[in-house]
Amino acid sequence: MNTIDRRESGVFFVDGPGGSGKTFLYRAIIAELRNKGHIVLVTASSGIAAALLPGGRTTHSRFKIPINAEPSSICNISKQSDLAKLIRQTTAIIWDEAPMANKESVQSLYRTLRDILTNDMPFGGKVMVMGGDFRQVLPVVSKGSKSQMISASIVKSHLWASTKILYLRQNMRSSNDPVFAEYLVHIGDGIEPTIHKDFVRIQTNMAISWxxxxxxxxxxxxxxxxxxxxxxxxxxxxxxxxxxxxxxxxxxxxxxxxxxxxxxxxxxxxxxxxxxxxxxxxxxxxxxxxxxxxxxxxxxxxxxxxxxxxxxxxxxxxxxxxxxxxxxxxxxxxxxxxxxxxxxxxxxxxxxxxxxxxxxxxxxxxxxxxxx
Structure with a gap:
């Protein structure tokens, strides 16, 4: 909010496990900015995540990102279009579930905004708020190896170095069951003890024997x-x-x-x-x-x-x-x-x-x- 009030540019990433309040935070930011008369473009990598946000759209449909983005791809937005005019008037862009997107999709939007706004700052000088959880679904690379999936992640993009990461750590969704919340985070962080390399033991009270x-x-x-x-x-x-x-x-x-x-x-x-x-x-x-x-x-x-x-x-x-x-x-x-x-x-x-x-x-x- 300080970055927006000072009319500066910035790229942020809200990192938090599922249930830590990311959607709640986005909705609070959206309400505050729209109440002040700002335009906020609200998007998400998946339709189901976009539907949770007021005015949410999938990022691909909002910004005309190519389905199979490549290292030189740009979005299908002309400088004279109504969408380009809307982008110029926009204060901030929110992109939920960003870890699901291929880094080439993010970089396509990055190049397009710099071109439309004639500004060499990251994302053309707009305030970009991405968010998600790297413990969940990473970019899908069909028949790809683990290294290829990691390589397609936004953390391997050159933009990541200039991104400010903000953390949400408390699981609000499981606040009444802190043991289960901690168990989930341990699995996500890869520190829960495993059996046979990739298996974790499910707690007895959570399982039905076969x-x-x-x-x-x-x-x-x-x-x-x-x-x-x-x-x-x-x-x-x-x-x-x-x-x-x-x-x-x-x-x-x-x-x-x-x-x-x-x-x-x-x-x-x-x-x-x-x-x-x-x-x-x-x-x-x-x-x-x-x-x-x-x-x-x-x-x-x-x-x-x-x-x-x-x-x-x-x-x-x-x-x-x-x-x-x-x-x-x-x-x-x-x-x-x-x-x-x-x-x-x-x-x-x-x-x-x-x-x-x-x-x-x-x-x-x-x-x-x-x-x-």
């Missing part, structure tokens, strides 16, 4: 207790989630949980095709069996009152972005009626149409699958 499929039912009952009496309860659903690293387990858990909801099940079936396959070389049965983490299943089972997760950025301004948690309020032939459970737009209703999803080139398939 005894086959009965353990899955025990886990579901532990997380979604009395589910049948909470089918339409948005506050109940938003406080619960089961995370698992494998798509097969996701499908298995979803099939078990959806059967526990009251009401009639609706099976929404996709239409699958291969891009450019005019000779129909691939059988429909095979295409229907393809399951990747970025696509919905061929048969999507839904019930009224069941939670859903959005897999695409449909309308980030309205809170509909990749990772948004929803509650199904109704089903139609080509549309779903949903309520947003998370983010700044919590409680808002929306209609989701049928849309086409495409696999990417690095999905491991020899073709591009289009699933509607």
């Amino acid at each position: 005894e086959g499929e009965t353990s899955l039912h025990k886990l579901i009952e532990e997380i979604f207790s009395n589910l049948q009496s909470h089918g339409w309860d948005a506050s109940y659903m938003v406080e619960r989630a089961i995370l698992t690293p494998k798509n097969h387990d996701v499908q298995q858990l979803n099939d078990i949980i959806i059967n526990k909801f009251l009401g009639q099940e609706r099976n929404l079936v996709s239409f699958d095709e291969v891009e450019g396959d005019v000779n129909n070389l691939y059988q429909q049965e095979y295409l229907n069996s393809v399951s990747t983490g970025r696509l919905p299943p061929h048969v999507l089972k839904v019930k009224k009152g069941a939670p859903l997760m959005l897999l695409r950025n449909i309308d980030p301004k309205a809170g509909l972005c990749n990772g948004t948690r929803l509650l199904c309020r109704g089903t139609f032939q080509n549309m779903l009626d949903v309520e947003i459970l998370t983010s700044y737009h919590c409680g808002r209703r929306a209609f989701l149409p049928r849309i086409k999803h495409k696999t990417t080139e690095n999905s491991g398939l020899p073709f591009i699958l289009i699933r509607k």
Whole structure:
């Protein structure tokens, strides 16, 4: 704030573990600056993080950053555009979850702002506030080694040397359980004792011993207790989630949980095709069996009152972005009626149409699958 009041430039990074209050801090800064009449551009590397901030957008959509940025890339913003005019009037830029971004994306914005503002200061002299947690997801380098992922991180950028790092250390989210908060930080910092090199021992009170499929039912009952009496309860659903690293387990858990909801099940079936396959070389049965983490299943089972997760950025301004948690309020032939459970737009209703999803080139398939 002192840097802004003195009309100076500065690059800051707010470093803190999950739950230490980074989002709270950004919202306080945004409210203070906008109250004083300043313009603040609020962005995040992921849509789900952007939706937590007032006026938040993904950094790529806000600044037209190339998807696959290279060492010489610049953003697709002309000096005469309305966006360039907005940038000139902007006091500060906030970029949440910056450690997820490739350093080339950050450097593309750095070069673009210097060009638009005709200023050789870092980021064209604007106050830049980045933030995030290096204990979480680093830039994804497809099939890359550990060293390649580290090399793509912003700490390996030449900009890092001129960045002032500010630390948030106290876990506010787990303030009632300091032992668990400390345990999390120890894992993140790599100082928790490990077994067989990469495994940490889970505390006994946090684990359910594996005894086959009965353990899955025990886990579901532990997380979604009395589910049948909470089918339409948005506050109940938003406080619960089961995370698992494998798509097969996701499908298995979803099939078990959806059967526990009251009401009639609706099976929404996709239409699958291969891009450019005019000779129909691939059988429909095979295409229907393809399951990747970025696509919905061929048969999507839904019930009224069941939670859903959005897999695409449909309308980030309205809170509909990749990772948004929803509650199904109704089903139609080509549309779903949903309520947003998370983010700044919590409680808002929306209609989701049928849309086409495409696999990417690095999905491991020899073709591009289009699933509607």
